[in-house]
Amino acid sequence: MKKLRVGVIGATGYTGEEIVRLLARHPRVEVTYASGKEERNLRLQEIFPYLQGRIDLECRAFSPEEALKECDFVFLSLPHTVSMRVAPLFLKAAKPVVDTSADYRLKDVKIYERFYKTPHADPVYLKRAVYGLPELHRARIKKAKLIANPGCYPTAAILGVLPGFSDGLFHPKGIVIDAKSGVTGAGRKADKALLFSEVNESFKAYKVFEHQHVPEMNQELTQWAKKAVDVVFVPHLLPLNRGILSTIYVSLAGRISTASLVERYRSFYAQEPFVRVLENGALPEVKHAAHTNFCHIGLRVDETKKLAVIVTAIDNLGKGAAGQAIQNMNLMRGFDEREGLYS
């Protein structure tokens, strides 16, 4: 069997690194190209010593010519606003792309431009891009050439409320998503606010009401619920490396017990390889989802108040970024969806 030749553009950020780590043990692919902005000309295994003996590849400054020549499938782990200038190079050469930036996620370019403060450079491919959340769009992902890999917060939030919207149990109004993310979610960038001693032993809310992932959640949930959904979203920065826990408050349109809601969720996700609905009142903990591609979900209903609290946990680099990107590649190439993913 010939292995798929895969390139990772932006291999030295947290998401790019995690994609490489996962690909290094994926039985059906070979990483044949890697680029990174600041570590150029080092070999990947010098930057990440745990790759020694697994990968032997120079991490170069990005060259479209080299990349096009050396790989047949591409992961883009570039900053927002950069991806949309790079993706077309590969798409035009019929090389499929999974883009982990936000550039192809928002269908409405006006909303994109409001949140990312720049005109969209590639409205053409944007139209063909598929939002890569397999639990929502598996069939379309299988046929896609360009995947907009979902944001970490939207993955954790959307998976938490899908089953309740499928038949009107949840009110579309007044959903509160209080989300807490580990620090790798902010990327590997030289920013004083992300220094160890700034984050450690602290905790804070940020971008209240204004986070760029809000329109992504609203777009997908509105489409799914077939009613306008406009979430209240407050993200927080957790002093840990990997993981998101979202505590979601929803008003119930009808009466339901905790046990019945758990049952409904379990049945909704029964065929999903990477969603676990916890039983017996268990609530998820970040550590059990970290270093996996799973979303763990726990549920509690206050019947008097007609309110449900849904708690979801994912690894922001796993199901929230690199893991989901590999899952999408597996679907696009007809591999087993679980191949090469964390076990």
Next chain:
Amino acid sequence: MKKLRVGVIGATGYTGEEIVRLLARHPRVEVTYASGKEERNLRLQEIFPYLQGRIDLECRAFSPEEALKECDFVFLSLPHTVSMRVAPLFLKAAKPVVDTSADYRLKDVKIYERFYKTPHADPVYLKRAVYGLPELHRARIKKAKLIANPGCYPTAAILGVLPGFSDGLFHPKGIVIDAKSGVTGAGRKADKALLFSEVNESFKAYKVFEHQHVPEMNQELTQWAKKAVDVVFVPHLLPLNRGILSTIYVSLAGRISTASLVERYRSFYAQEPFVRVLENGALPEVKHAAHTNFCHIGLRVDETKKLAVIVTAIDNLGKGAAGQAIQNMNLMRGFDEREGLYS
């Protein structure tokens, strides 16, 4: 000036230790008695080396006779259900007590018994106890002999919503308090769930809807708002030592801008020595409140949704426990309210 002779019963838990640390530099008191369950017969300065040269006192097994003889003012840092058996010993001898347990906080013994699973042993002194939140009950604290020092979560929550309830701006229904606490909040007890490797690199919700601090919040807020308040409260465990951040979601009864709400809060708390309302849209961070007796408050309004998000930060051992206990002692004894507290 003769110093007040103070005893700390339960000096080796996190709250007791912090009370001793603060008292050791308080200019008007002397710690003359300390008891602790497990470290008995060690000197305090051996258990806590930073006390060497500050305090020279044996930490003994609790003896009522010794305690009554050796101190004139008592802090009880005992587990819930134990304090109410110890406090009367001191009160009958006219020695004032600040109790940091929950035993004297809930005026309705039925509610106490439901949450703490035991009959209340001291309904007589319960009636005379004053809930020790100076921002609510300063005048009564000054005259009290028994202070029920507030819980850490209620302190962080109540201070966050008081100004909005004072004239009906906040709907009493539907308040959501999503709170996150550092691990010292759980006490220094040998519990596997609190081991470093269980908590570190993780995060979880717990006691959803069921936390024993809920009735405390409802009691004080209902009394203040003069309407029934029944909060939705979800606490979480943060991987850090000290600090609580509460993210509070309230529905607005009327229109108000963020700037006006900030102004209203600043004016409400203008005379308070230990509340800081942040300006210019700043949001509090745990690290800035940690190791202080302050509550920091930040505010944001979504005028379209008629929703306010209030974020409060305290040190759970400072304003949330030991610091507030000292503040109460200062009020009871007529000292400067800020004396001996973190500067």
Next chain:
Amino acid sequence: MKKLRVGVIGATGYTGEEIVRLLARHPRVEVTYASGKEERNLRLQEIFPYLQGRIDLECRAFSPEEALKECDFVFLSLPHTVSMRVAPLFLKAAKPVVDTSADYRLKDVKIYERFYKTPHADPVYLKRAVYGLPELHRARIKKAKLIANPGCYPTAAILGVLPGFSDGLFHPKGIVIDAKSGVTGAGRKADKALLFSEVNESFKAYKVFEHQHVPEMNQELTQWAKKAVDVVFVPHLLPLNRGILSTIYVSLAGRISTASLVERYRSFYAQEPFVRVLENGALPEVKHAAHTNFCHIGLRVDETKKLAVIVTAIDNLGKGAAGQAIQNMNLMRGFDEREGLYS
């Protein structure tokens, strides 16, 4: 191919949990029996939700009869002094055992008894036990029925100095091993000294000169160097979950440059699947060895002082315990030595 039926006795400690996690994805084995002291009667996948869909097994109180019936190969993850009472049950039934406790590591029972404060209960099998460090004893491990899986500190220390002892480059006297371990090394036990808020934001040395792993290092290094080795060993407790970094100071018997020493180490370990000697002056970091079965080694020589500093990093639960245990099983059963291990 029929899978090996494996049992894990003590599956709820950190080492036992990690053995189960690794076995759950090992292609040649099936976990058919698991026991644990405190979580009995829960299913493993309830205790460790990340096992849902991977393993479906009750975690019972240990029953020799059940264990003998339900598995053909056994991992013991029991406390020191307990293993030596359990291992013979399996060995007598010809079921091979990998024991992760210290009970079968020290060949001299007097030394065992001095450090573990109890007579050795099984001197017979002790004689046949093989010290399970593949880099030292691979041939004997392949034929062994009872493996004494090495301690985490000895693994990190011995691998760091083996190449220098093989031809007299290192003085056997005066080796200083300054070791720092993550908290899982202390086990999952309800001990106040291991609480999050005791360990977090702190660091300390402990058991200076007296750690029970000292005789283990001396035994193996003396045997290898063919001269009496008596190390100076000071362990420290790091505020992190997984990993050991050892900084080793050795006097050089002759002149050698850093580059030559690196070369000598690379050549010594060239065939080893789980040792990486870093090039170009790189020094190991805990994070790159964590969640792997590798030992990473970095070296520096001060030629003037005739001194080498060797820094080694392992995951105390990986190469330092569970990973190495699986590696030993692989060798004993003729599997690929790397099978099922972290990639």
Next chain:
Amino acid sequence: MKKLRVGVIGATGYTGEEIVRLLARHPRVEVTYASGKEERNLRLQEIFPYLQGRIDLECRAFSPEEALKECDFVFLSLPHTVSMRVAPLFLKAAKPVVDTSADYRLKDVKIYERFYKTPHADPVYLKRAVYGLPELHRARIKKAKLIANPGCYPTAAILGVLPGFSDGLFHPKGIVIDAKSGVTGAGRKADKALLFSEVNESFKAYKVFEHQHVPEMNQELTQWAKKAVDVVFVPHLLPLNRGILSTIYVSLAGRISTASLVERYRSFYAQEPFVRVLENGALPEVKHAAHTNFCHIGLRVDETKKLAVIVTAIDNLGKGAAGQAIQNMNLMRGFDEREGLYS
């Protein structure tokens, strides 16, 4: 009593911030000038909200004219190589300076230039500078106009070995200092290697043999021991905010028991207000020294090997930087040496 008008140049780094925090509660000084590179034109209390109500001062870009006009005593918390261009401005105007950089610590400019890669710009004042370790140079500090505040590692190391060198008990050769520092020691600078997710859950050695603090230790110890001392120094980066623990290995020239060595240290440091030698075999922990100006020392002797292990703990921002700077100011101005310092 008129308060001393104090300026802090570089008030937004970790050391500068801590100096301001301490000065804000010092009864004999007033902070009348503060400059900072990146936060210019914000008020200090906006940058550090815990200063609200304590200080009301704009943090400006540094202006020599303003600074000279507005303060009479100056703390420089500037990067190495910058201080030596700024200090003379104040010294020429007869305003005393405590410099927390390395610029005035090394008496031999050649050594300075080798380690700091730049010619020394101010050899004149360098000659008059006093190395600000009160335990070594108290009398000279009292009369000094320019203090070279010691490095954090040298403070922790020198205090650990002084008593043993005072009468030849310690061999001057072969001292090994294995030091571990919290991350604030590296300063508040936008450096990817200091990001939370790079440091957290990791640990590493760095600058083996080459750290710029080595010549500082050698200079002071050689002078004190009256014999050439050349230490082996390996620093490590701890995943915590504040604190240094140094584990020091020294060869003993004669026989001495642990108890006698402890006694010798206690007697040597008996009059020191900020050194605590622990009794009864206790070893220091970072958490007990953190947020204080103390150095805690624990000792163990291996009589057979004629080796002592000395463990010291300080707060790198306390006794290792800002606290010691205040202590020096107190001595220079004739205040109580302990005034305004952590209690």
